[in-house]
Amino acid sequence: MQTDFENRIKANLDASVNSIDADTRKQLADIRRQSLQANTSSLAPARWLTLSFLHQHWLAVTAMMVVFSLVAFMLLSPSASPTNHQDLALLEALNNAEDLEVMSDPDFYLWADEVLMEETHAL
Amino acid sequence: MQYFLSSIEGRAFRIAQIATGNRDDALDIVQDAMIKMVQNYSMHAKDEWKALFYSILQTRILDWHRRQKVRNRFRSWFNWNSAENEDDEEDFIAQQPANQAYAPDVKLQDAQFMDDLNTALSTLPLRQQQVFLMRVWEGLDIAETATVMQCSESSVKTHYARALEKLRGQLAQHHEVN
Numbered sequence: 001m002q003t004d005f006e007n008r009i010k011a012n013l014d015a016s017v018n019s020i021d022a023d024t025r026k027q028l029a030d031i032r033r034q035s036l037q038a039n040t041s042s043l044a045p046a047r048w049l050t051l052s053f054l055h056q057h058w059l060a061v062t063a064m065m066v067v068f069s070l071v072a073f074m075l076l077s078p079s080a081s082p083t084n085h086q087d088l089a090l091l092e093a094l095n096n097a098e099d100l101e102v103m104s105d106p107d108f109y110l111w112a113d114e115v116l117m118e119e120t121h122a123l
Numbered sequence: 124m125q126y127f128l129s130s131i132e133g134r135a136f137r138i139a140q141i142a143t144g145n146r147d148d149a150l151d152i153v154q155d156a157m158i159k160m161v162q163n164y165s166m167h168a169k170d171e172w173k174a175l176f177y178s179i180l181q182t183r184i185l186d187w188h189r190r191q192k193v194r195n196r197f198r199s200w201f202n203w204n205s206a207e208n209e210d211d212e213e214d215f216i217a218q219q220p221a222n223q224a225y226a227p228d229v230k231l232q233d234a235q236f237m238d239d240l241n242t243a244l245s246t247l248p249l250r251q252q253q254v255f256l257m258r259v260w261e262g263l264d265i266a267e268t269a270t271v272m273q274c275s276e277s278s279v280k281t282h283y284a285r286a287l288e289k290l291r292g293q294l295a296q297h298h299e300v301n
Contacts, residue, residue, distance in 0.1 A: 005291065006259050012237050013260050017133035027150055028132045035157035036125055102193040111194065 060113035064106065124165050127172050128157055135180055138256050141244050142184045152187060156180040177261065178271045181253055188249060236297045243293040251286035254279050 020028075102108050132153060139149035156179045164175045244252055250272070257268045258279075268283075269276045 005294075006287075008236070008297075009240060009290070010259050012240055013134075013137065013256075016237060016241075017137055020133055020136065024136065024146065024150070025133075028136055028153065029129075031150065031154045031157060032125070032128045032132055035128065035154065035161045038158050038161060102190055108190075108194075 057110060057113065060106070060109040063112060064109040067109075124161060124172075127169070127176075128160070131173070131176060132157075134260065135176070138180065138253075138260075139184060141241065141256070142249060142252060143187055144245055148187060152180065152183045155183050173261070174263070174267055174271055177257060177263075178273070181271060184249070184253070236294070239294055239297065240290075243290050246293070247286050247289060250274075250278075251282045251289070254282035255286035255290070258283055 135153050135156065136149055139152040140146060143149050143152070156176060159179050160172070160176050164172065164179075167175060244255070247255065254268055254272060257263045257271055258265075263271065265276050265279050268279045272279065
């Protein structure tokens, strides 16, 4: 059984849903429709495997390949030893399962691509 | 399934928004959760949908926080300047929905309570926040919450008690008024 305090919180949270703006409501409805439609097209190839995706995001794909090449180089180099901050950070990432998982996600490179673009425009 | 999703989408969005403090990320999380729900669990019994959906949603929120942590580490790795980072962090209060449904004479104190509640919820540790919202808002019992959160029932009780204590402390002003 909930106290008055908890009931008041629940009532306020309910009210916050009722006051979601029209644009967000529309987006939520679109998301719902797309989710229901996605069920019928679940056999489609992964988004990042399509040629059009590679064409549109060649910079992100290239960045991903460069990072993997760098990691492979560091791992295979017989004299590999951390010499600076970036090497240490990379080694830290290699030793962290969460970091590696995020780095193996194509979305990470899209994000990095976006941030790099923002950086470039800011300069 | 359509009816189920439409009945739950607003609350799912708000839960994700409280957890991330970002409207667009909240929408992405709800989208991922809905897609996974439809693709993997639409054949399950309807009475299981709610717990399944919230389990997916909570996992997506945890994933978001994990990604943010790694991304922040990489930002510092690449020495991206902190000023830009600050620009990216959206104002949590500004992200919260306005109380448009309230008539002006319907208690300014409720509007203030809503603002303070949003702030207080957003400052709770993620697990406490999630347990609290599942228990109080979604009305899940301890066992259901434990299933959704993939933790023990004793953890649910602990998280809930701590969340409630913190909220009572942060909202004491409103609590005493009533």
